[in-house]
Amino acid sequence: MIKRSFLGVLAISLMVAITGCGGSDQPTATSGTSGTSAPSTEFTFKLGHLQGGDHPYQKGAEKFKDLVEQNSNGRIKVDIFPSSQLGNGRDQIEGLQMGSIQLHVGSVAPVANFAPKMNVLSMPYLFDSREHAVKVLDGEIGAELSKDLESKGIVNLAFWENGYRHMTNNTRPIKSANDAAGLKVRVQESPVYISMIKALGSTPTPIPFGELYTAMEQKVVDSQENPLAQIATNKFNEVQKHLTLTAHTYDAAVFLMSKMALDKLPADLQQVVKDAAMEAGAYEREVSKESESKFLQQLKDSGMAVEEKPDLDSFRQAVVPVYEELQDQYGGKELIDRIKNMK
Numbered sequence: 001m002i003k004r005s006f007l008g009v010l011a012i013s014l015m016v017a018i019t020g021c022g023g024s025d026q027p028t029a030t031s032g033t034s035g036t037s038a039p040s041t042e043f044t045f046k047l048g049h050l051q052g053g054d055h056p057y058q059k060g061a062e063k064f065k066d067l068v069e070q071n072s073n074g075r076i077k078v079d080i081f082p083s084s085q086l087g088n089g090r091d092q093i094e095g096l097q098m099g100s101i102q103l104h105v106g107s108v109a110p111v112a113n114f115a116p117k118m119n120v121l122s123m124p125y126l127f128d129s130r131e132h133a134v135k136v137l138d139g140e141i142g143a144e145l146s147k148d149l150e151s152k153g154i155v156n157l158a159f160w161e162n163g164y165r166h167m168t169n170n171t172r173p174i175k176s177a178n179d180a181a182g183l184k185v186r187v188q189e190s191p192v193y194i195s196m197i198k199a200l201g202s203t204p205t206p207i208p209f210g211e212l213y214t215a216m217e218q219k220v221v222d223s224q225e226n227p228l229a230q231i232a233t234n235k236f237n238e239v240q241k242h243l244t245l246t247a248h249t250y251d252a253a254v255f256l257m258s259k260m261a262l263d264k265l266p267a268d269l270q271q272v273v274k275d276a277a278m279e280a281g282a283y284e285r286e287v288s289k290e291s292e293s294k295f296l297q298q299l300k301d302s303g304m305a306v307e308e309k310p311d312l313d314s315f316r317q318a319v320v321p322v323y324e325e326l327q328d329q330y331g332g333k334e335l336i337d338r339i340k341n342m343k
Contacts, residue, residue, distance in 0.1 A: 044077045045102035048086035050209050054233045057105050060284025067276035084210040097153040102261040108252045109190035115148035120330040122192040124319040127250045153259045157277035160284045162251035163227035168240040171222050176311040177318035186224040195322045232295035237304040244307040
């Protein structure tokens, strides 16, 4: 009897040991489903951007995460890092090149440092409307401009948006281009924005976005220009008294992926990622468009003085020298005309 008991215990122990030999990389059974298994996570991606949790970027990133994780059946996991947690725009784009960051969404201007022709998209008053911009970005011109990034180890999966950019300042109301003269204005590290501010008779001062609030608080700069979402969600109204709806640039955003990371994916997962980037981008654009009136009202309610109908013709005339100075560097008049005629 004792011998049989010992053999029984030994048999059970062997069964347990054999069962455990599969290791942690083996699929585990889906909870509540008999005889089926769910694949474990094979790829974990870091997705970084510079904005906070209420910004359309974050909403779009969350949509992308949901789509990818669901449609890959859990094989891909996406971790989102908002609010410049992974560094400023240039840091994150360089991270894509090195493969330390897999995904990034942000304005065109920083990435144009890696693909200069993309600077054309930041030219002031280039697009007549959102619909015009989307037609250009989602068509052959957008594809041509995006192609230049691939030699730098970066893939533009889709164009998203950052809304129209407007001017704020802490000095005086701006009703026309003449009123903008003499200010010290924070700009992105971009030849187009630097040239534009100079054309207005002001002094451009490149400052990383993550340092901008402090720079305005300490009066390093008098003014800045950004979409309403950035102005509201980053509480720039606390350090800027005046907002002018100049709408000087439709700020296209790029949803970028490390080419190194994309190439490591099997073909089916590459398609999952590409499809999710497009679907999340369409969603993010709608969120951005619909949120502008909310953010504008929020800024008004905070006590910020808003000039809703400045003399836009004066601004358009003032920035003509930007085209004269830079258009030949970014595809020439022919590309500008192709964009403007695609309405």
